[in-house]
Amino acid sequence: MADLLSDIAIQRELGTLSGWARRGSVLTKQYSFRNFVEAMAFVNQVADLAESANHHPDIDVRYSKVTLALSTHDSGGITQKDIDLARNIDAKDD
Amino acid sequence: MADLLSDIAIQRELGTLSGWARRGSVLTKQYSFRNFVEAMAFVNQVADLAESANHHPDIDVRYSKVTLALSTHDSGGITQKDIDLARNIDAKDD
Secondary structure, X not given: OOOEOOHHHHHHHHOOOOOOEXXXXXXXXXXXXXXXXXXXXXXXXXXXXXXXXXXXXXXXXXXXEEEEEEOEOOOOEOEHHHHHHHHHHXXXXX | OOOEXXXXXXXXXXXXXXXXXXXXXXXXXXXXXXXXXXHHHHHHHHHHHHHHHOOOOEEEEEOOEEEEEEOEXXXXXXXXXXXXXXXXXXXXHO
C-alpha cells in the first residue's frame, strides 16, 4: 500500500503542478476544451495513462469541461501515485 | 427549443426504458462494467451517439461504474431529446 503524503509534502508537490488543488483527501483539476470532441480526446488520453499506471481518477465530463479527481483509495488519501499521475496527465496535455 | 415533457409523459417514457430514473429535471442511469477498460469503451459509444445527436449527457466515470445524466438545458428540463438519446444508448448497450 502506498504511503500517505504529509500535508507539507502535498503542498510542495502542488507547487510544481499547474491548476491542481487539494480538496481533503483528493487532488482535483478542471480542464476546459473547445468542444465535446476535444474533451473526449483528452479523456481517452487520461484513460490510457490511468490504465497503464493501474491508477484511475474519477472523471466527470460536462460537455467541453472535464474534471479529474485523484486519490489513493486503498491508502485513504493522497500518495505519490496521485502526484505522479497528475504530472503524467499534464505532460500529455501540453 | 425542444418542448418540456409533462410529468405523465416522462413517467410513460420511463416505463419503456430500463434502469433510467428521473431526478428532478434530469434523467439518470448508472452502468456497471467488469473493469475500467470496458467502462471507457461504453463511454466512447455514448460519446459518439451524443455527438451525432448534438445532445450531450453529463458523464461520470468511477473506475468500472459510469453514471449518465440527461437534461435539455436550453429547455430547462426533460424533453424528447433526452428520451431518444437514453433509448439509443441502451440499444447500443444490449
